[in-house]
Amino acid sequence: MNDLSADIKSMKLYHHVDRVVNELRELGKDETGPLLVDELTAFDQLHYHGTEAVDEAIRATNIDEGSSVLEIGSGLGGPARYLASVTGAEVTALELQEDHHLMASTLTERCGLDDRVKHLCGDFLTHHWDGAQFQAIVSWLALYHIPQRDVLLERCRSLLEDGGFVYAEDLCERRPFDDLEREELATDLFVNYLPSRDQYRQDLIDAGFKPILFEDMSDDWAVFTRDRLNSYLEHRDRHLRVHGEEVFETMCAFYDTMVRLFSGGKLGGLRVVARRI
Numbered sequence: 001m002n003d004l005s006a007d008i009k010s011m012k013l014y015h016h017v018d019r020v021v022n023e024l025r026e027l028g029k030d031e032t033g034p035l036l037v038d039e040l041t042a043f044d045q046l047h048y049h050g051t052e053a054v055d056e057a058i059r060a061t062n063i064d065e066g067s068s069v070l071e072i073g074s075g076l077g078g079p080a081r082y083l084a085s086v087t088g089a090e091v092t093a094l095e096l097q098e099d100h101h102l103m104a105s106t107l108t109e110r111c112g113l114d115d116r117v118k119h120l121c122g123d124f125l126t127h128h129w130d131g132a133q134f135q136a137i138v139s140w141l142a143l144y145h146i147p148q149r150d151v152l153l154e155r156c157r158s159l160l161e162d163g164g165f166v167y168a169e170d171l172c173e174r175r176p177f178d179d180l181e182r183e184e185l186a187t188d189l190f191v192n193y194l195p196s197r198d199q200y201r202q203d204l205i206d207a208g209f210k211p212i213l214f215e216d217m218s219d220d221w222a223v224f225t226r227d228r229l230n231s232y233l234e235h236r237d238r239h240l241r242v243h244g245e246e247v248f249e250t251m252c253a254f255y256d257t258m259v260r261l262f263s264g265g266k267l268g269g270l271r272v273v274a275r276r277i
Ligand SMILES: C[S@@+](CC[C@H](N)C(=O)[O-])C[C@H]1O[C@@H](n2cnc3c(N)ncnc32)[C@H](O)[C@@H]1O
Pocket: 008, 044, 045, 046, 047, 072, 073, 074, 075, 076, 077, 078, 079, 094, 095, 096, 097, 100, 122, 123, 124, 125, 139, 140, 141, 142, 145, 146
């Protein structure tokens, strides 16, 4: 494990990869048999609005059967599998955390999608690409984890074909956080870059991208995260039975933190589409 992949475990969302195993058991699945992409989407999408948000990316970046797509920070592989299964695109899914990467690879294989989704474990800032090129780079709630936005965008640019798209759902700062709050963000969310909306756009322009869409998701995600917490609490007995107390408490604490941060009005969210020029 490198430092980054150890440090990111300060974020409670990433503590219990075995949640997937519990959900599969609940579905009556054995430990190795075949799975359908749709059977997993209720628990393998670690962002807001599940597969609807992936459909947004497909529409916005014209991904189709001939496309070669890179996902940065692919988590349990949910978006990559869904994207490959509905479009037929070839997806390269890069994930920092080894436990998430291994779980993602297993699920993809069990879905019979390992010919279209290639899982890689590594840090986007240092991964060696050996001349790979993509038509689109997509990312859901991962970029804010990654420091050095200039390096990140330069790497995106060099991996994209001319005219290729970046689609990102990401966090931003709506109003300034104080030092204590920043410390909390660094630990509880593993935030390493949190620009304002204007700075976010300027970074893209400076790196040679033309912003095409810049949608403020802050209010939407404030509602989404509140509904998510309420629904999790409503199904308390189910979650305690399926996952046990430790997972339940960990997830409640994480969901509660997100509600507090989004409804506090300082943390914001963005959906961004930009084109390499
Ligand atoms: C909130 S999760 C979202 C996962 C996936 N995109 C999804 O929506 O289901 C963000 C993921 O980004 C990964 N990540 C963070 N920093 C990374 C880096 N430098 N390189 C690759 N992946 C990274 C994290 O390990 C985490 O799994």
